Amino acid sequence: MLPAARLGLSLGRLAASLFLSLVFTTLILLIAGAPPIDTFIILFAGGLGSVAKLAQTMSVWIPLVLCSSALLLAFAPGLWNIGIEGQIILGAIFATGFLRPFAEGGSPLILVGALLAGMIGGSLWAYIAGVLKTWGRVHEIFGGLGLNFVALGLTLWLIFGPWRRPGVASMSGTEPLHPSLWLQEFKGLSLNPVSLALALVAIGLVIYLLRSTRWGLSLKAVGQNPDAALLFGLKPNKRILESMLACGALAGLAGALQVVGVYHRLLPAISSNYGYTALLVTMLASFRPQLIPPICFFFALLNVGSIQLPLQLKLDSSLSGVIQGVLVLSVFLVHGLEGRFRLGRKKE
Amino acid sequence: MHVEFQDIHKYYGRVRANEGIDLTLEPGRIYGLLGENGAGKSTLMRMLAGHIEPTRGRILFDGKPSRGFNPSRALALGVGMLYQDPLDFPALKVWENFRLGGTKRDRRDTLSRLQKLADRFHFRLSPEEKVGELTVGERQQLELLRLLDLGAKVLILDEPTTGISVKQKEMLFTTMRQLARDKGRTIVFVTHKLAEVEELCQEVIVLRRGKLTAKLPAPFRPDELIKLMFGAKQEEPEEDQHRHNLVEENFIQLEQVQLLGEKYTLRDVSLGIRPGEILGLAGLEGNGQELLLRGLAGLVRVMKGRLIFDGEEFQGRPYLEFRRSGIHFLPAARLEHGLFPDLSLNEHFRLAFPPHNGGRHKLSPEEGMKAFSIQAKLSTSARALSGGNQQRLLLALIPRQIRLLLLEHPTRGLDHGSGQQVWSHLRERCRQSTALVFSSADLDEIKDNSHRVLIFYNRRLIADRPTFSISVEEMGRLMAGEGRAV
Amino acid sequence: MLPRILRLSLVLLFILPFGCAKKAEEKPFTFGLLLVGPYNDRGWSQAHYDAGLYVERKLPGVKMIYLDKVNPADRPGLTLPQLVDDLASKGVRLIIANSDDMKDGVREAAKQHPEITFIHVSGDDVITGRAPANLGNIMGRMEYGKMMAGFVAALTTKTGKIGYLGPLINEETRRLAASAYLGASYAWQKIRKKPLKELKFKVSWIGFWFNIPGVTADPTQVANRFYDGGFDVVISGIDTTEAVVVATQKRKAGREVWAIPYDYKGACEGADEVCLGVPYFNWGPAYLAKVKAVKDGNWKQGWEWNGPDWNDINNEDTSAVGFFNGPAISNEVAEELAGFVTGLATGEINVFQGPIFYQDGSPFLLAGETATDEKIWYMSQLLQGMEGASSPK
Structure with missing residues (x-):
C-alpha cells in the first residue's frame, strides 16, 4: 500500500473513532443530565479560549509530545516501553539532584546541565529495562512496571528522607528551586519557550531518525522480525538497547522539564502519568509520527479544558478521563471491526 | 459424494x-x-x-x-x-x-x-x-x-x-x-x-x-x-553438467561435531566442503538437516568437535563472525524467519546492503529486481509477495561475495518455472566457487542438483555419497532406515 | 468508571438546583474553594466542602465555586497558580486553599493576584512573615479533639495499652499525637488513679495520609498488629477508616477492642460496637466570618487558630472543632468526658502544663510553665512516655 493511502487509512480510522467516542460521550452526558453541546463548548473553550488557556494547553502538550516521540523510538523495534513513567521520574530525580548544590541560585547555564542529567537518568532507567529484556529475558512490560514502582518508591524516599524540607516530611515535595533556576516563561503565560522548542526538535528528530536513517530502518526491521534481523546481521539486541537508551533520554528530558519548567521542585507525582497517557496517544496514532502532535494537543486540551466542567457546570471533571478512555476503546473497536470486516477478503 | x-x-x-x-x-x-x-x-x-x-x-x-x-x-x-x-x-x-x-x-x-x-x-x-x-x-x-x-x-x-x-x-x-x-x-x-x-x-x-x-x-x-x-511449451533450462573442477581443497572441515538444537542433538558429524561444491541433504524432517544447516551458519551451538573454516576454528564464535566470513543462510519459512513482512522491497535492499560496505551497492535495488525478475514494485511490502517472489527477493538480497550458501527447502511451494529459475541462479553462484548446502524433501531436486548427497536417519548423518553413485530409490530407502548405510 | 458516573449524576441532581436559583441575582459575591481531595471523601476535604455549602446557606447571594482533587496526581500538569487564574477569571474575590501542599503555590498566586484575598488553611506564612498582605491563615485547634480522644481511650482501655495510627511525620501530626497522649495520661492518673508507667502509648507512622500499596506501611496491618499485641484501643490519625474496620473485625472474632477515627463527623457509621467517638473539624463558622469580612471590605491579615465553642463544642454555628460521642462509649466514660470538657472550658484543666519533657529527655515545658500557641504549633519531638519515632529518618 502507498504511504499516502496508509496515512489516509489511519486518519479515517481516527475520524471514525472520534465520531464513535463523540456518540458514546453524548450518551453519557445525556444520562448524566448535562447539556451535551454546552459541555463540549465549555470543554474546548477551556483549553482554547484565550492566549493564557492556549499556553496552559501547550504546557501539557510539551511533555506528552516528548513522551510520545520517545515511545515511537521504542516501538519501532517492537518494545512496549511501559516503563516510560519510571524514566520520566528518574529524569526528574537526576535533574533535581543536579540542582541541589545551587540552592542559592546561579547562571541559567546550570539548567543545561540539569536537562542533560535528566536525560542520563531516564536513559539509565530505560537501559536497565533493556538489559532485563535482552539478557534476563524479562518482558519489557513486566520489567518496566517493576521499575516504575521502584522509581516511585525512590522519589517518595527522597522526598520523605534525604531531600525533605527542613523539619517536615510531607507530600508537597522538595524545597522549591531558587527562582533563577526556573525556566523563564513567556510573559504572563505558563509556557516557556525552551520546553516548547525542545519538544518540537524532539518530534522532528524522531521523524527524521525513523524515516530517513538506516538506524531507524533497522529498528523497524528488528520490530518486524527479530529472527530475520539476526540473519541480516542487524544485531537485534544492540538495536533494542539503543532504542531504549534514546527513548529513556527523551522521557528523562520530559521529567527534567517538569522540574525546571513547571513545578520547580520534585513531587511524588512529577510524571503526572504522562507516560501512560503517551502510550494511549501513540496507540491512537497507530504509531504514525505525523499524527502525534495533533493527538497530543487534543489530549492536552481535554486535560486543561476539563477544569471548567466543575467550575461552570458543576460536573465532575473526571469526565475528561471518561472521554479519553472512551476514545481509546473506540479506536480498538474500530480497529477490531475493520479486522473482522476484512478477514474474509484477506484469506486468499 | x-x-x-x-x-x-x-x-x-x-x-x-x-x-x-x-x-x-x-x-x-x-x-x-x-x-x-x-x-x-x-x-x-x-x-x-x-x-x-x-x-x-x-x-x-x-x-x-x-x-x-x-x-x-x-x-x-x-x-x-x-x-x-x-x-x-x-x-x-x-x-x-x-x-x-x-x-x-x-x-x-x-x-x-x-x-x-x-x-x-x-x-x-x-x-x-x-x-x-x-x-x-x-x-x-x-x-x-x-x-x-x-x-x-x-x-x-x-x-x-x-x-x-x-x-x-x-x-x-x-x-x-x-x-x-x-x-x-x-x-x-x-x-x-x-x-x-x-x-x-x-x-x-x-x-x-x-x-x-x-x-x-x-x-x-x-x-x-x-x-x-x-501456455506455450516451456523452454527447458539447459542442463548444467556441474562439470567443474573439484580439485580444490576443502575450505570447511567438520570434525566429530556435536550440535545442540532446541529439540534434539545431532552427534558425530564429520565432513568437508570444497569451493563450488553443491551438497544436498536428504532425510525426514527433524532428523538433523535443519541442525546441520544452522550449525554451519553459526546459529546453533557446537557442543563438541571442531568446525574449521579457512584453517581457523570457528566453533563458539558469534553468528556475526560467520556472516562476515561469507556464510549465508536462508530459512525455509521465508516470511516467518527470513523477511520483514511489512517493510518494502526497497527497505529490504537498504538493510541488506549497507552503504558503508564497499561504499556502494554492487546492485541497485532496481537492478536487483530486474536481475531476479521479481514481479512487484519497490514500494510493495514483503507480505504482499507470492512465494516465488519472496524466494527471489531473498536470493537478490544475498551479498555478492559469498563463500558458503546454506538453503533450507529452496524451492518449496514454488511452481516448476520458478524453481528452475532459482536453480539456474544458484548454479551460477557455484560456478563462481560459492559452495552450497541445501536440504529438500524432493529427492529428485537433490538428485538433479547436487554433487554429493548427505543422508540423515535417526538424527545422525548416515551416508555421504557422490550423487552419481546413488539412485532416488536408494536415497528413499536409506532415509527410511532400510538398507545399509555406507 | 461507574462510581464516577454515578457520582457525576448525583452531583447534578443535588447541585444544579442551587446553580439555577442563583442565576437570577445580580453580580453575586463569589468565593473559590480549592480542595486537595475529592469533595465527597468523607474526610478532610468534605469537611471543607460542607463548610462552603454552609456559607451559601447562611448568606444568600453568595456563591461558591470549588475545584476538588487539586493535587498533581489527579490534575497532571496543572499548577496552583494556573487554577487560581481560572478562578480569578470567574470573578472570585476570596480563595480558600485547604492543603498544606498548596503553601508555595498559594503564596505565588497571591503575589500575582493582589486584588483577591487568599486563605491558606493549616499554613503558617503569616507567622513566618513570608505571606503577602492579601494572604491569611486559619486552622482549627484539633489538639482539644485529640485530647478528648486520648481521654476516652485511657478510660476505656482494659489492657492499659493505646495505639496511635499516625500518618506522615511533621509538626502538625506530632502535636496531635502528643495531645492525644496528654489527654490519655490525664485520664489515667487523675481519673483512674494509676501510675503513668502502667500506661503504654505507642505511635506507628504509616508514612502518608492514606495507604499507598507498596509505598506506605499498610494501615490495616498496622492496626492488626496493635490489636494482636494487646492494644485494645486504637486512635486513628490518618484520613481513612482502617482502624475502625479492623476493630469491627476483631469484635466479630470475639475480642473486646475499640477505635477512634478522625476528621469526619460520620466516621462512626457502621461501627456501632467499636467506635468510641470522633474528633472532627467544623470549618463553617470560620468560612462565614472570612466571607463576610471580605465582602464588607474589613478583612485583616491574620493567623487564626480557632478553638471549640466551650458552651457547646458540637454547635455547628460556633465551634471550629468538636467531638461526637460514639455508640460504643460507656455512660460512665461519657460522664467523665463531659467533666473533662468542662474543665478544659473553664481553664481548670490544662494538659499542656509543665513539667513535660521531650522524648530525648530535654524539657518541653518547665515546671509550672504553660505552653504558648507557638510552642505547641512548633513541637519538635514526641513527648517522654510515648513510644514511636519523633522525626522522619
Missing part, C-alpha cells in the same frame, strides 16, 4: 482468481488439480471447503446447492481440506489437536486412535509434543490424520507430499487409492508435480490464469500438460 461446480467466478477487486469454471467431481475418483502458482487452484478449493464464497455461480453437493459458506458446514457435508500451511493450534498438544472437531473421546481413546492411524502411514509423531514445536511436514501429517479420522467424503490435499519421505508418500498414495476405491471417497490432489499426478491420479484438471483449460483422463502426456499449464 457427487460435487458440481456451476459457472464459478471469484473476483478480488479487478483480479479474477476464478472465471467461469464448470466442473463435476465423481465419487471414488482421484483428481489431480494442476496449475502454476496463482492459477487459481487454492481459490477454487477454498470455495469447495467453504472458506470463501464465490462472486458468482454455485456448488452442488449431490445435486443440492450449498447454503452459506463456512468451513464447519463444509466439514459437516463431508469436505475436508489439508492445507499447505496447516490450520492447527500451536499451543495444543498433538493428541489434543487431533481430537479437535471430532467426536468426544477421552485421552486414552484418542491416543490409541492416533497411534493406529499414524502406524498405517509410518508417521513419527509424539502425542505429547506441542504442535507449535513440530516442523511443517509433521504438522501436515497430523492434519492429514485428523481429516481421515473425521471421515471426510471429499478430501482436498494441497501439496501434501512436501515434507514427507518417498516411503511415506507411497504409503499415502496407497491409502488414497484405497479410500477412493473401497470407500468411494472423492480425492482432489492439488500439486504442480507432474510425476505425482501421473503416478496417482485417474483424471487431471488443469487451471491457467483462473480458467479451466482441460479435464483429461489418464494416461497423461507430460509435454501436453506442461503446455496446458503454462
Whole structure:
C-alpha cells in the first residue's frame, strides 16, 4: 500500500473513532443530565479560549509530545516501553539532584546541565529495562512496571528522607528551586519557550531518525522480525538497547522539564502519568509520527479544558478521563471491526 | 459424494482468481488439480471447503446447492481440506489437536486412535509434543490424520507430499487409492508435480490464469500438460553438467561435531566442503538437516568437535563472525524467519546492503529486481509477495561475495518455472566457487542438483555419497532406515 | 468508571438546583474553594466542602465555586497558580486553599493576584512573615479533639495499652499525637488513679495520609498488629477508616477492642460496637466570618487558630472543632468526658502544663510553665512516655 493511502487509512480510522467516542460521550452526558453541546463548548473553550488557556494547553502538550516521540523510538523495534513513567521520574530525580548544590541560585547555564542529567537518568532507567529484556529475558512490560514502582518508591524516599524540607516530611515535595533556576516563561503565560522548542526538535528528530536513517530502518526491521534481523546481521539486541537508551533520554528530558519548567521542585507525582497517557496517544496514532502532535494537543486540551466542567457546570471533571478512555476503546473497536470486516477478503 | 461446480467466478477487486469454471467431481475418483502458482487452484478449493464464497455461480453437493459458506458446514457435508500451511493450534498438544472437531473421546481413546492411524502411514509423531514445536511436514501429517479420522467424503490435499519421505508418500498414495476405491471417497490432489499426478491420479484438471483449460483422463502426456499449464511449451533450462573442477581443497572441515538444537542433538558429524561444491541433504524432517544447516551458519551451538573454516576454528564464535566470513543462510519459512513482512522491497535492499560496505551497492535495488525478475514494485511490502517472489527477493538480497550458501527447502511451494529459475541462479553462484548446502524433501531436486548427497536417519548423518553413485530409490530407502548405510 | 458516573449524576441532581436559583441575582459575591481531595471523601476535604455549602446557606447571594482533587496526581500538569487564574477569571474575590501542599503555590498566586484575598488553611506564612498582605491563615485547634480522644481511650482501655495510627511525620501530626497522649495520661492518673508507667502509648507512622500499596506501611496491618499485641484501643490519625474496620473485625472474632477515627463527623457509621467517638473539624463558622469580612471590605491579615465553642463544642454555628460521642462509649466514660470538657472550658484543666519533657529527655515545658500557641504549633519531638519515632529518618 502507498504511504499516502496508509496515512489516509489511519486518519479515517481516527475520524471514525472520534465520531464513535463523540456518540458514546453524548450518551453519557445525556444520562448524566448535562447539556451535551454546552459541555463540549465549555470543554474546548477551556483549553482554547484565550492566549493564557492556549499556553496552559501547550504546557501539557510539551511533555506528552516528548513522551510520545520517545515511545515511537521504542516501538519501532517492537518494545512496549511501559516503563516510560519510571524514566520520566528518574529524569526528574537526576535533574533535581543536579540542582541541589545551587540552592542559592546561579547562571541559567546550570539548567543545561540539569536537562542533560535528566536525560542520563531516564536513559539509565530505560537501559536497565533493556538489559532485563535482552539478557534476563524479562518482558519489557513486566520489567518496566517493576521499575516504575521502584522509581516511585525512590522519589517518595527522597522526598520523605534525604531531600525533605527542613523539619517536615510531607507530600508537597522538595524545597522549591531558587527562582533563577526556573525556566523563564513567556510573559504572563505558563509556557516557556525552551520546553516548547525542545519538544518540537524532539518530534522532528524522531521523524527524521525513523524515516530517513538506516538506524531507524533497522529498528523497524528488528520490530518486524527479530529472527530475520539476526540473519541480516542487524544485531537485534544492540538495536533494542539503543532504542531504549534514546527513548529513556527523551522521557528523562520530559521529567527534567517538569522540574525546571513547571513545578520547580520534585513531587511524588512529577510524571503526572504522562507516560501512560503517551502510550494511549501513540496507540491512537497507530504509531504514525505525523499524527502525534495533533493527538497530543487534543489530549492536552481535554486535560486543561476539563477544569471548567466543575467550575461552570458543576460536573465532575473526571469526565475528561471518561472521554479519553472512551476514545481509546473506540479506536480498538474500530480497529477490531475493520479486522473482522476484512478477514474474509484477506484469506486468499 | 457427487460435487458440481456451476459457472464459478471469484473476483478480488479487478483480479479474477476464478472465471467461469464448470466442473463435476465423481465419487471414488482421484483428481489431480494442476496449475502454476496463482492459477487459481487454492481459490477454487477454498470455495469447495467453504472458506470463501464465490462472486458468482454455485456448488452442488449431490445435486443440492450449498447454503452459506463456512468451513464447519463444509466439514459437516463431508469436505475436508489439508492445507499447505496447516490450520492447527500451536499451543495444543498433538493428541489434543487431533481430537479437535471430532467426536468426544477421552485421552486414552484418542491416543490409541492416533497411534493406529499414524502406524498405517509410518508417521513419527509424539502425542505429547506441542504442535507449535513440530516442523511443517509433521504438522501436515497430523492434519492429514485428523481429516481421515473425521471421515471426510471429499478430501482436498494441497501439496501434501512436501515434507514427507518417498516411503511415506507411497504409503499415502496407497491409502488414497484405497479410500477412493473401497470407500468411494472423492480425492482432489492439488500439486504442480507432474510425476505425482501421473503416478496417482485417474483424471487431471488443469487451471491457467483462473480458467479451466482441460479435464483429461489418464494416461497423461507430460509435454501436453506442461503446455496446458503454462501456455506455450516451456523452454527447458539447459542442463548444467556441474562439470567443474573439484580439485580444490576443502575450505570447511567438520570434525566429530556435536550440535545442540532446541529439540534434539545431532552427534558425530564429520565432513568437508570444497569451493563450488553443491551438497544436498536428504532425510525426514527433524532428523538433523535443519541442525546441520544452522550449525554451519553459526546459529546453533557446537557442543563438541571442531568446525574449521579457512584453517581457523570457528566453533563458539558469534553468528556475526560467520556472516562476515561469507556464510549465508536462508530459512525455509521465508516470511516467518527470513523477511520483514511489512517493510518494502526497497527497505529490504537498504538493510541488506549497507552503504558503508564497499561504499556502494554492487546492485541497485532496481537492478536487483530486474536481475531476479521479481514481479512487484519497490514500494510493495514483503507480505504482499507470492512465494516465488519472496524466494527471489531473498536470493537478490544475498551479498555478492559469498563463500558458503546454506538453503533450507529452496524451492518449496514454488511452481516448476520458478524453481528452475532459482536453480539456474544458484548454479551460477557455484560456478563462481560459492559452495552450497541445501536440504529438500524432493529427492529428485537433490538428485538433479547436487554433487554429493548427505543422508540423515535417526538424527545422525548416515551416508555421504557422490550423487552419481546413488539412485532416488536408494536415497528413499536409506532415509527410511532400510538398507545399509555406507 | 461507574462510581464516577454515578457520582457525576448525583452531583447534578443535588447541585444544579442551587446553580439555577442563583442565576437570577445580580453580580453575586463569589468565593473559590480549592480542595486537595475529592469533595465527597468523607474526610478532610468534605469537611471543607460542607463548610462552603454552609456559607451559601447562611448568606444568600453568595456563591461558591470549588475545584476538588487539586493535587498533581489527579490534575497532571496543572499548577496552583494556573487554577487560581481560572478562578480569578470567574470573578472570585476570596480563595480558600485547604492543603498544606498548596503553601508555595498559594503564596505565588497571591503575589500575582493582589486584588483577591487568599486563605491558606493549616499554613503558617503569616507567622513566618513570608505571606503577602492579601494572604491569611486559619486552622482549627484539633489538639482539644485529640485530647478528648486520648481521654476516652485511657478510660476505656482494659489492657492499659493505646495505639496511635499516625500518618506522615511533621509538626502538625506530632502535636496531635502528643495531645492525644496528654489527654490519655490525664485520664489515667487523675481519673483512674494509676501510675503513668502502667500506661503504654505507642505511635506507628504509616508514612502518608492514606495507604499507598507498596509505598506506605499498610494501615490495616498496622492496626492488626496493635490489636494482636494487646492494644485494645486504637486512635486513628490518618484520613481513612482502617482502624475502625479492623476493630469491627476483631469484635466479630470475639475480642473486646475499640477505635477512634478522625476528621469526619460520620466516621462512626457502621461501627456501632467499636467506635468510641470522633474528633472532627467544623470549618463553617470560620468560612462565614472570612466571607463576610471580605465582602464588607474589613478583612485583616491574620493567623487564626480557632478553638471549640466551650458552651457547646458540637454547635455547628460556633465551634471550629468538636467531638461526637460514639455508640460504643460507656455512660460512665461519657460522664467523665463531659467533666473533662468542662474543665478544659473553664481553664481548670490544662494538659499542656509543665513539667513535660521531650522524648530525648530535654524539657518541653518547665515546671509550672504553660505552653504558648507557638510552642505547641512548633513541637519538635514526641513527648517522654510515648513510644514511636519523633522525626522522619
